[in-house]
Amino acid sequence: MVSTAAEGAQNPTHKYDPDFTQHVIDTCGPKTSPRFKQIFAAGIRHLHDFAREIDLTPEEWLAGVKFFNETGKLWAESDGKRNEMHRLSDIVGLESLVTEIANYVQTEDKTYTPTSAAILGPFWSPNAPWRQLGDSIIQDEHKNGLVTYMHGIVKDLVTQQPIPNVTFDMWQASSNGKYDFQDPENQSDNNLRGKFKTDEKGEYRLYCLRPTAYSLPQDGPSWTLLQAVDRHPMRPAHIHLMVTHDDYKPVITQIYPKDDPWLATDTVFAVKDDLVVDFVPITETPNGMKEHTGPGGKATRELELNIVLAPKGMAINAAKPVEH
């Protein structure tokens, strides 16, 4: 094999050809974009180190080739509707990690940090309807869903002042664990979805359901992997949020009831401490709450959730970690 000697000095710890990996990286031609070369080089280094560290066998490599082929096959056969490759990257923590990287913010003042991000997941819709403050996103009947009055203030990370005119977009599965477009027999379009605008006090208020835990599909390559590592397929109950304003970095996140049994073992690793919230039984009517009159009747739970947004100009990916 013709190759350079550069890697031999860097990585003399394994017994195999010390020049091979650098040779593969060095095949990049001059027209390779600098960013792509960086991604390619890091990918090759980690892929090769992985194979050498565990003495990957030809049979295991071929099993891996087949596994990824089968994962792509589900996507091809469902016409892109079932993105099993996306799900696979979720159950190994990759989407969660990419989300952390993208939302890393360094602040001088360690007292406040923006609301943590969590993965978008495959169920957001660009077609959610605008609704009025105080309205409900519950369009359809549900079994044992607990109607919840949810409200709070969206604040500026730096000034701690409320932010008016923020878009507060939310979506959730129904009490059977399914989103509207997974469940056309029981749910109308945009059931449990809605977009709201904060008022002049930076406040939002609405009705939703206390969310319900559900399982990832128990077929396909992701389920095969979960079984191979002896893991359950459960996501804790959660509500998805996408909170945006032209002057601020968006927050895409999820919130979780504090007594959910799957918090510590969420199969897609999307739970963070500041996203765990309390759905409190209603004992007295909060300020600004009007009667809920849609499916499910009166609200029996209250959730107060404030959101902190970082101004768009704020430096990200600085050298030191945020202290939580």
Next chain:
Amino acid sequence: MVSTAAEGAQNPTHKYDPDFTQHVIDTCGPKTSPRFKQIFAAGIRHLHDFAREIDLTPEEWLAGVKFFNETGKLWAESDGKRNEMHRLSDIVGLESLVTEIANYVQTEDKTYTPTSAAILGPFWSPNAPWRQLGDSIIQDEHKNGLVTYMHGIVKDLVTQQPIPNVTFDMWQASSNGKYDFQDPENQSDNNLRGKFKTDEKGEYRLYCLRPTAYSLPQDGPSWTLLQAVDRHPMRPAHIHLMVTHDDYKPVITQIYPKDDPWLATDTVFAVKDDLVVDFVPITETPNGMKEHTGPGGKATRELELNIVLAPKGMAINAAKPVEH
């Protein structure tokens, strides 16, 4: 996120959550097989380190998901006939590396090493016919192919003695760069394939073509990646060999003409120094050579190639590198 602190101590160099990767690894349940846990843990560590080292963005991650989906789609749509995921792992050097790992042999005597292995590739056939020593594997007419008399001895690595009754299985593309089953219009079944047995002196002899370089397919995800890293899609000319005997470790390999222009940049990284050989113009008739009478007429090249096999019991994957 709920997690252990184990990785924080091991890997304090990045600014992101120091416990995340170990947390994902620690989700493996008690029923995970020890080998699978080892593969999973190494895979997760390298995948996460890759993402953190290059600050992988959500857009890049989604592009990667789509790329692997498209790769699996080709396999699904061709009913498994076009294994693009296999090809992808070849152009990033993974099959070549796995082949090196599987064939790593440590010998006390550094004077001799077994013949190097090279990747099997997708064109071996279990149905190649047995042929007699001295016969030709050239069944069909070819344009500009150079008929070659190929011969040599198969020897024992330890004793250096010839090994009789070795199965010498070989296959090659025709002078248009295509294998029989890629090219039904020009080639009959098993054209340029054949299995031979070495004689009592460990010798084989046959007629084949001097091989011709060819390109990988110039469509699909592998070609997309090759273009992104500004690489050509060429394989150097080669003949495939699978040399087997019950008492020896098999040698699956390829040989290459020494004047091929693609040797240093083989797109699947399968060239090793001891596999580069000389197709010498015939000036006098070698011992044991009979006249070639099939398509292409007289032989105009001679190739002498000896093969060295390691006994099956020999220790592999020992601690120190083989010195070549």
